[in-house]
Amino acid sequence: xxxxxxxxxxxxxxxxxxxxxxxxxxxxxxxxxxxxxxxxxxxxxxxxxxxxxxxxxxxxxxxxxxxxxxxxxxxxxxxxxxxxxxxxxxxxxxxxxxxxxxxxxxxxxxxxxx
Amino acid sequence: xxxxxxxxxxxxxxxxxxxxxxxxxxxxxxxxxxxxxxxxxxxxxxxxxxxxxxxxxxxxxxxxxxxxxxxxxxxxxxxxxxxxxxxxxxxxxxxxxxxxxxxxxxxxxxxxxxxx
Numbered sequence: 001x002x003x004x005x006x007x008x009x010x011x012x013x014x015x016x017x018x019x020x021x022x023x024x025x026x027x028x029x030x031x032x033x034x035x036x037x038x039x040x041x042x043x044x045x046x047x048x049x050x051x052x053x054x055x056x057x058x059x060x061x062x063x064x065x066x067x068x069x070x071x072x073x074x075x076x077x078x079x080x081x082x083x084x085x086x087x088x089x090x091x092x093x094x095x096x097x098x099x100x101x102x103x104x105x106x107x108x109x110x111x112x113x114x
Numbered sequence: 115x116x117x118x119x120x121x122x123x124x125x126x127x128x129x130x131x132x133x134x135x136x137x138x139x140x141x142x143x144x145x146x147x148x149x150x151x152x153x154x155x156x157x158x159x160x161x162x163x164x165x166x167x168x169x170x171x172x173x174x175x176x177x178x179x180x181x182x183x184x185x186x187x188x189x190x191x192x193x194x195x196x197x198x199x200x201x202x203x204x205x206x207x208x209x210x211x212x213x214x215x216x217x218x219x220x221x222x223x224x225x226x227x228x229x230x
Contacts, residue, residue, distance in 0.1 A: 034218070042201055044158070044220040059217075090157065094218075101146045101165075101207060103218050105157040 120221025
């Protein structure tokens, strides 16, 4: 079964500072990987997804970027954080073959930008 | 783009009653519909899912129905218990050959409260 590791669990950053959230996957090769953001209003907004190393699709224009340097590693970054970047960030993964639909989430990273 | 609408946003029921949450989706190519439960401060957890070749699926007190023609699907929880209190999310995924899996688009969530 697939396990998603995500860190840090919480962080408080000043406006204008950089950000790096990391996610790694166990138990699956060539997974599809996703970054979601959950704001206070509960909805899960898809930010980025990746079907392979170096392949990133962005869903919404924003102050964030994502990278996939290795098959089981997915990184969310920002050069300069905005107040509006605050939220609960969830990394998720699914099996990398057609039909392997189940999405597994990491424990999340709660970001507060002050 | 793809969109998933979920209703109601909040739902309060008495213990033992049934709860129903409804979702509609816009992408007719969607073929996989999971439901997730998220307890406060925790990650979403899959509770049940259904594929487009099936109209209904049950797992103990939980059932999901799918109407592909109308593009809507529903979660039914019977004999609700206080521990069912959480936020529930529906989702829909389209399938494309290009990315081998498609994107999972979530509804806005329903906060279910089960009163003892």
